[in-house]
Amino acid sequence: MQKMKANVFKGTNKFSIEEVDRPRAKAGEAVIRVTLTTICGTDLHIVRGEYPVIPGLIIGHEPVGVIDELGDGVTGYEIGDRVLVGAITPCGQCRACLSGQLSQCGHGEGYEAIGGWRFGNTINGSQAEYLLVPNAQANLAKIPDELSDEQVVLLADIASTGFSGAESGGVRLGDSVVIFAQGPIGLCATAGAKLMGASLIIGVEADENRRAMAQRMGADVTLDYREVDVVAEVKKLTGGGVDVAIEALGIQQTFESCLRCLRPGGTLSSLGVYSGKLQVPYDAFAAGLGDYRIATTLCPGGKERMRRLMSVVQAGRVDLTPLLTHTVPLEKIDDGYRIFGERLDGVLKVAVKP
Ligand SMILES: [Zn+2]
Ligand SMILES: [Zn+2]
Secondary structure (H helix, E strand, C coil), X not given: CCEEEEEEEXXXXXXXXXXXXXXXCCCCCEEEXXXXXXXXXXXXXXXXXXXXXXXXXXXXXXXXXXXXXXXXXXXXXXXXXXEECCCECCCCCCXXXXXXXXXXXXXXXXXXXXXXXXXXXXXXXXXXXXXXXXXXXXXXXXXXXXXXXXXHHHHCCHHHHHHHHHHHCCCCCCCEEEEECCCHHHHHHHHHHXXXXXXXXXXXXXXXXXXXXXXXXXXXXXXXXXXCCHHHXXXXXXXXXEEEEEECCCCHHHHHHHHHHEXXXXXXXXXXXXXXXXXCCHXXXXXXXXXXXXXXXXXXXXXXXXXXXXHHHHCCCXXXXXXXXXXXXXXXXXXXXXXXXXXXXXXXXXXEEC
């Protein structure tokens, strides 16, 4: 059995680069040689024991690579093709997939909540030299020659997720949008609001570097919640409340502030991953009579989503490379986790090169 290096989750606060068996492609699968991947905020939750995965699993879910092996039945691809694979790998054939709910894929059957997220969650992930791609026909998206790995790697997860905040919120031309938190996903939500045609984009963030990046990604105004009453300020700027509020952190306080920033009939578009109990105070919700909508979205995936997002980058509508602030080789991935986890050195996203 050929071996490869991979970042293996060993239990809370334990992970290490190990020699493991290189995967082989069975029917319908593919193996890619990973050329670039990342460390995601979700990976931090995993290594800290805040999101449960089985010890022994390889972490990571934002892969760019080159096709190394194709299983039987996968057609239209060649060994050596450069591909982007989404963090979400739908089967393409279940009721959920065929109904357009690819992220809630039921793997050949009905629906399963979060079922589309498999890499680094229920199957081995991308922080490795090679990656087994399930349902390859539905998930290998060829990368146009003129796009670099760095230009597309963030499309696998955070950009797809961030943009979807604006899409699920139904942002329309001329809308006002507030985005709570300007971490990598919030920054992509800001870019998404701009792509969707919002005319006033307000980014809420305490970190000065992130506020500066928010402006670069399309925010017209940034607010530091430590210095201003954000809800009052948003109401003042918008004459009564935003059309769409995007939650990109996953805590009670920002969820509630999103509700309070909305005009009646507005949409709260939630991207955060919550734990514990989420509450909707009656006064933030017009006692249930304010015609509000709350939408939640898991990162959209599958090869058509990846193709669309690559076309957005290729057309020059958005440039995500400024978010890739650090790059580490796979062997030094612990440095990447430390920099990212402790938010050192103005880090936004850490790229990993196997
Ligand atoms: Zn992620
Ligand atoms: Zn499916």
